Amino acid sequence: MNMQRAVAVAMGWALILAPVGVSRAQDETDSAKVVRHRATEASLAKAAQNPVANMVSLPLQWNFQTGGGLDSSTALVLNVQPVLPLPIGERWLIVSRTVVPFLSIPLPNGDQIGGIGDIEEQAYFTKAKPGKITWAIGPVLSFPTATNIVARTGQWGLGPTAVALVMPGHWVIGTLVNNVWRIGGAAHGEVLNTFTVQPFINYNLPRAWAISTGPLITSNWSAPDDERWTVPIGLGVSKVTHIVEQPLNLALQYYHNVSHPRSAGSDQVRLEVAALWPTAAAEAARKRAVAKKEAEKSEP
Numbered sequence: 020m021n022m023q024r025a026v027a028v029a030m031g032w033a034l035i036l037a038p039v040g041v042s043r044a045q046d047e048t049d050s051a052k053v054v055r056h057r058a059t060e061a062s063l064a065k066a067a068q069n070p071v072a073n074m075v076s077l078p079l080q081w082n083f084q085t086g087g088g089l090d091s092s093t094a095l096v097l098n099v100q101p102v103l104p105l106p107i108g109e110r111w112l113i114v115s116r117t118v119v120p121f122l123s124i125p126l127p128n129g130d131q132i133g134g135i136g137d138i139e140e141q142a143y144f145t146k147a148k149p150g151k152i153t154w155a156i157g158p159v160l161s162f163p164t165a166t167n168i169v170a171r172t173g174q175w176g177l178g179p180t181a182v183a184l185v186m187p188g189h190w191v192i193g194t195l196v197n198n199v200w201r202i203g204g205a206a207h208g209e210v211l212n213t214f215t216v217q218p219f220i221n222y223n224l225p226r227a228w229a230i231s232t233g234p235l236i237t238s239n240w241s242a243p244d245d246e247r248w249t250v251p252i253g254l255g256v257s258k259v260t261h262i263v264e265q266p267l268n269l270a271l272q273y274y275h276n277v278s279h280p281r282s283a284g285s286d287q288v289r290l291e292v293a294a295l296w297p298t299a300a301a302e303a304a305r306k307r308a309v310a311k312k313e314a315e316k317s318e319p
Contacts, residue, residue, distance in 0.1 A: 060227035078293035084284035134167030174204035227259035
């Protein structure tokens with residue numbers, strides 16, 4: 020499947036699943052709809068920055084990696100990353116995060132080779148109603164699904180993954196960390212043994228804007244010492260908004276790799292569009308919080 024078809028399929032599913040809510044919009048004035056949308060966007064901003072929030076989402080993340088200039092030597096990666104929280108009783112959740120990478124990788128002769136990379140599945144066990152510190156742990160699995168021969172590993176992978184974060188005031192601060200080891204399959208190249216840590220810092224501004232950074236730091240333990248690490252630094256902005264009645268989180272970030280393998284680019288632009296669908300339980304909690312704030316304002 021080429022990159023254009025992958026984008027079309029992903030966007031098509033987002034439109035099919037989007038709750039348009041046209042009838043409600045027709046009964047509202049424009050000003051009332053703006054007020055409702057802004058209240059929803061403000062309440063979703065922090066949830067969109069939480070990797071294990073009680074919210075269904077479909078992020079489409081484009082990564083452009085280059086040594087300078089978006090030309091034929093640029094590697095393009097589209098990560099389709101559906102997130103699905105599954106309740107276990109009233110107190111716990113299993114949050115499923117799937118990463119399906121669609122790749123376009125430059126070759127030495129100037130051509131590009133496309134295809135799918137290995138699909139990764141992360142499953143997080145976490146509280147449905149987190150406290151001051153949100154935590155989640157679980158397994159991460161890697162499946163040898165790659166059709167792109169450059170990215171093909173041919174190996175099954177398994178390892179632990181964890182998330183921890185806090186949300187004081189306007190901030191959302193945390194980290195995601197995992198390691199994947201080979202547990203089977205025939206190795207095509209290096210033996211699978213990869214480490215990932217992603218610290219993330221978000222400062223939320225009025226009207227659901229945020230300044231954010233989330234560098235994806237990785238190490239390939241099977242590579243030579245001077246070829247293992249990719250360490251980016253950078254930042255960007257994000258905004259929760261609506262298209263018709265569908266809440267979306269839009270993000271644009273730039274990173275420079277201060278350390279990277281010789282075959283990898285030194286600069287990266289990341290663009291993300293995520294459709295958001297709060298669960299019924301999360302939406303009920305949000306409405307209770309809004310009602311409580313309104314009641315506090317009305318008190319003499």
